[in-house]
Each structure stands twice: as C-alpha cells, then as structure tokens.
Amino acid sequence: MQLKPFVDPLPLPPVLNASDGKVLQVSMKETEQKLHRDLPPTRVWTYGGCMPGPTIEVQSGKVARIDWRNDLPAKHFLPIDHHIHGAEKDKPEVRGIVHVHGARVQTDSDGYPDDWYVPGQSRLHMYPNKQDAAALWYHDHAMGINRLNIYAGLFGNLIIRDEHEQSLNLPHGEFEIPLTLSDRLLTQDAQLYYPVSGNSEAPWVSEVFGDAMLVNGALLPYLEVQPRRYRFRVLNAANARFFHLKLAGERPFQQIGSDQGLLSAPLTQKAVLIAPAERVDLVVDFSTMAGQHIALYNDALPIMQFRVGGGNVRDGSVVPAVLRDIPRMPESAATNQRLMTLDEYDDCVAEPMLMLLNGKRWHEPVTEKPVLGSTEIWSFVNLTDDTHPIHLHLVRFQILDRRRFDQGEWLASKTIRYTGAPEPPLPNEMGWKDIVQASPGVVTRIIVRFDGYVGKYVWHCHLLEHEANEMMRPFEVVPA
Ligand SMILES: [Cu+2]
Structure with a gap:
C-alpha cells in the first residue's frame, strides 16, 4: 500500500x-x-x-x-x-x-x-x-x-x-525534540510482522529489516518548526537497521553530541550514519529555510518532513564553539589489553548461523574480569562480514582506532597481521561512546575505564538478532 x-x-x-x-x-x-x-x-x-x-x-x-x-x-x-x-x-x-x-x-x-x-x-x-x-x-x-x-x-x-x-543555552524546551527511529514490517491490516526462518521449530532469523520507517512511532510524519535553531536528540532504536540521515538538498546541520553526551566542539555534517542503539545530538538551523518543506532522508528515502514557518523569529539559543572538555585517554593509562573476536559460524545444519564473542557462549563462565577503576584496551577482531555495533554496559569509552588485518592469517595461526595503517575514529566518534561500530575485517580498539560498581554486567552486539543468538557475554567488574 x-x-x-x-x-x-x-x-x-x-x-x-x-x-x-x-x-x-x-x-x-x-x-x-x-x-x-x-x-x-x-x-x-x-x-x-x-x-x-x-x-x-x-x-x-x-x-x-x-x-x-x-x-x-x-x-x-x-x-x-x-x-x-x-x-x-x-x-x-x-x-x-x-x-x-x-x-x-x-x-x-x-x-x-x-x-x-x-x-x-x-x-x-x-x-x-x-x-x-x-x-x-x-x-x-x-x-x-x-x-x-x-x-x-x-x-x-x-x-x-x-x-x-544547561549553561550553554542550546535550543531547549519546545525547541528540543526527540527523534526515535525504528523500522518495522507490517501486515496488510497494519499489524507488526516479525519474520521467521523456514523452520517453524527454530524461527530465529539473523537480522530483521522493515520497510516501514517510524519516527517516534509514526510513519512519515511531519513537524512544524519555526525558522530558528532546533536540537534533535536522535536515537536508533531499530533491531538491525543502520540509519544514514541527511536533509533534503544535503543541507548542512551540526552534530553536537553522541552516545554519552556532548562532543568537544560542534561538527558541521551533511549526513550521519547511526548504528542500532547509537545516539546523535543534532542542531538544525531552519532560519534560512523559512516557508520551505524540508524532508529528512534515510539514504534516498524520506522518513519525515520539517515544515518551516515564516516570519521573523527571535532565536536566543546558541551553539558555542566549545561544548566541553574531552581529554583523550592515553593508551599508557591501560593496565590490561584484551583481544575479543567477533565470530560467525554458518556451516552448522541445526543452527543456520551462530555468532559468538570470543568463541564463547553466554552461559560459559565469565572470562572478562576488569578491576574496578582500572583502564583497559579492548580490541574487537571482526572475523565476520558484518559491522557489529558493540555495546558495553556500565561504562563509557573512547574509540582509539580501526585497522585492517589479514583474516586468513588469523584463521590459520591466530596471529594478527595488519594490512593497513591504523585509522583514527571519525570526527563524530571522538566523544564519549557506549557503542562502537566494529567493521568487518578490521580490528577496532577502544579504551575504557571501569568506573562505577563491582558486579556482573554484559557486553554484546546491538543487532538484536545477533545478541539473542549468543552474541552477548557477561563481564564482571571485580574489587581493586
Ligand atoms: Cu552482531
């Protein structure tokens, strides 16, 4: 329809x-x-x-x-x-x-x-x-x-x-709007359809993508805005879809924050890619678009529309050139390094595909036991063909770099031979994060201080179908 x-x-x-x-x-x-x-x-x-x-x-x-x-x-x-x-x-x-x-x-x-x-x-x-x-x-x-x-x-x-x-005077109140994105499959009578495998005994499928894009639970909605700045708190709440957002005509906007709050400085962007569970904090200045209808796109498809009103509006909000101080965590602060493989097994008849972290299943004993207050570097060695958004509970972290490696050599000898230079995080990944996009054929490194509390937490892929089928592991923060 x-x-x-x-x-x-x-x-x-x-x-x-x-x-x-x-x-x-x-x-x-x-x-x-x-x-x-x-x-x-x-x-x-x-x-x-x-x-x-x-x-x-x-x-x-x-x-x-x-x-x-x-x-x-x-x-x-x-x-x-x-x-x-x-x-x-x-x-x-x-x-x-x-x-x-x-x-x-x-x-x-x-x-x-x-x-x-x-x-x-x-x-x-x-x-x-x-x-x-x-x-x-x-x-x-x-x-x-x-x-x-x-x-x-x-x-x-x-x-x-x-x-x-609150002291920065960013757009707030009615000018700060949550945009929560998700995608769904709908039946003819508009009921949620969750796809199944061919095996009625084991209906799990490896990823779910819908063709109905919802923004705040609505299909193709519009928002009336004034010709001024707005702050949009964007969340990707989809099971597996990455959203690649842009405004009609590639109009620029500012990104001021990511998962764990403000970036150090605003970034001017024309598009932003958001993995499941990631958040981006955007400011759009509609002051030059008075009277226009501007669609927000996911790639080539519009998902909502902004209707910009006319007239003169006094906009007292600002986007300061400096948002906050985010000192980079030095690698030397880390007292432990862990190599974490992201694995995929698809040759087994009983389970059409199985993805594991470190080759281990959820119920196996805890292997990651960082000390409370200590800093560690975790390297995600992605042996699959997918980008997996990896999330750690409890902590925030910084992304160090991504580096291509020889997957064949890893499979043969469990050694990492890098085939490229380390690539720094994207500019909009330089803030505090709680999700990292671990790209295929790449070692993605994060640095994390285990602040907070002792106890058992989890880390997992945030593609929800992967997470359900064993791509989730416990970690335990232990006392110093
Ligand atoms: Cu995954």
Whole structure:
C-alpha cells in the first residue's frame, strides 16, 4: 500500500521527571497505536501506554527511582524461538526486564538479562545518575526474547541533564525534540510482522529489516518548526537497521553530541550514519529555510518532513564553539589489553548461523574480569562480514582506532597481521561512546575505564538478532 506521506504530526512522547524524589511508576502494557492516519491501529507493547515510551528526564547527580511494572498479557504475539538460549519451553513466554542503555548503575538495577520477571510483577531500579548529561534510552533486555519485546515497542528515551549543558543555552524546551527511529514490517491490516526462518521449530532469523520507517512511532510524519535553531536528540532504536540521515538538498546541520553526551566542539555534517542503539545530538538551523518543506532522508528515502514557518523569529539559543572538555585517554593509562573476536559460524545444519564473542557462549563462565577503576584496551577482531555495533554496559569509552588485518592469517595461526595503517575514529566518534561500530575485517580498539560498581554486567552486539543468538557475554567488574 502506498501511504500518503506527511499527513500525521510527529508524535511527541509525554515527558516524566524522575528527579523529584518520588518513585516513578512505569508500566509495560499492551495497547493499540495508529502508525499513520490511513492505517488501522497496530497492537504494540509499550512502556506507559505509548511507543516510544515517555521521555524520562533526570538531573545528573540526583538519584532516580523507577518502579518498572510488567502488566503485559500472558501470551506473546511474536514468534518465540525456543531453541534460543534463555527462551526454552520451560520459561514463561512473556518476560521483561528494563535496561537503561548508557546508565552507570549497580548491577541489580542494570537489567541483567536473567533478571526478568513475569506479568503481575514489578522491579524497583535505582539510578544514581552520577554521570554527564546525555541522551540514554531504556528498553527490554529479557534473555532470549528482547529482540521481540523491543520490536513490539518496548523502548523509550531517558535524558540526563547537567548544569554545564544547561549553561550553554542550546535550543531547549519546545525547541528540543526527540527523534526515535525504528523500522518495522507490517501486515496488510497494519499489524507488526516479525519474520521467521523456514523452520517453524527454530524461527530465529539473523537480522530483521522493515520497510516501514517510524519516527517516534509514526510513519512519515511531519513537524512544524519555526525558522530558528532546533536540537534533535536522535536515537536508533531499530533491531538491525543502520540509519544514514541527511536533509533534503544535503543541507548542512551540526552534530553536537553522541552516545554519552556532548562532543568537544560542534561538527558541521551533511549526513550521519547511526548504528542500532547509537545516539546523535543534532542542531538544525531552519532560519534560512523559512516557508520551505524540508524532508529528512534515510539514504534516498524520506522518513519525515520539517515544515518551516515564516516570519521573523527571535532565536536566543546558541551553539558555542566549545561544548566541553574531552581529554583523550592515553593508551599508557591501560593496565590490561584484551583481544575479543567477533565470530560467525554458518556451516552448522541445526543452527543456520551462530555468532559468538570470543568463541564463547553466554552461559560459559565469565572470562572478562576488569578491576574496578582500572583502564583497559579492548580490541574487537571482526572475523565476520558484518559491522557489529558493540555495546558495553556500565561504562563509557573512547574509540582509539580501526585497522585492517589479514583474516586468513588469523584463521590459520591466530596471529594478527595488519594490512593497513591504523585509522583514527571519525570526527563524530571522538566523544564519549557506549557503542562502537566494529567493521568487518578490521580490528577496532577502544579504551575504557571501569568506573562505577563491582558486579556482573554484559557486553554484546546491538543487532538484536545477533545478541539473542549468543552474541552477548557477561563481564564482571571485580574489587581493586
Ligand atoms: Cu552482531
């Protein structure tokens, strides 16, 4: 069906303040939501009754307590694969556990994948927010099914504010807008379709891409803007799709932040590539576009439209030339280095494809035990043909470099022979990150200080189908 573009206003999720000292109650529940004016309502699973869920705002340094309640139905409506670890037939069908992506929290509030709970139960999580202003996001992390739960709609934004950022006078209030991107496949009657393999006993597929691009849960919406600066907090909440964003006519915009907050200085960009779970913080100045309709594209396809009003508008916001100080972490600070392979096995009949980290499965004993407060360099040796967005819970890190290597030589002798010079991170990867795009045939190195708390956390590929099928491993921060 050809849907008429730009007939629905961009939905803006309600904003909830979680820094007022009270416990914030958020319920996971099924609802119906219209994705487009001309479509019937779609069944979705949401936090708080909308997809994306409410935007939760917290202040850096102020504790937030959120009681995440599971009020979902007892039956799942998407195809569970009981061969997937953690989703066996003896497990309840519907399970949930909330992870705030990018939050520095104790392990019992982090949403460890095995800590799921069933409908009728709830879990109180405590977020100290001892970290810089950043756009985080919350989503389901239940073992073996979180790709289905997130696809069903269980995701939302969580914004950390701090005084430094508030002092900069960036566009804010009604001029700061979340743009949460996802893609879905829809049936004829506009219901979510999650694709399956040919094997009804093992329906897992290795990646899911939809042709319906949603922005804040709407298909091809529009946003009326004034001819002035706007700040867009962009999140890629898709299961597997990378978004390559640009404005019509390749109009430039500024990128001011990435996963873990502001960059050191604004960057002028004409396009930006965002892997699943990555965030980019953009400022678009519409002041020269008064009266125009400007589409936002993912590659060649428009995904939404900005309708710029006319007239003279006083814009008191600024984008300062210096946003914050981000000292580069010297390699010499690292006291440990780890080589982590990203592997793919596709020659096995029972499992059409299996991707592992370091050749190990989820349930095997913990092998990565960084010391609290110590700094390590992790090298992701990508032996596959895919870019895998690798995410570590608890920490923020910096990207050191990427370097091509000889995969054949690695397979033959487990040694790394580099075939190119190290390439520095892209300019928009020079800030604090919690996801890194690990490119195929490349060793991608990050440097990370394990600040925060001791305990068990996870690191994983953020292509949700990979993560579900063993591309996730625990790590344990141990006392100094
Ligand atoms: Cu992956």
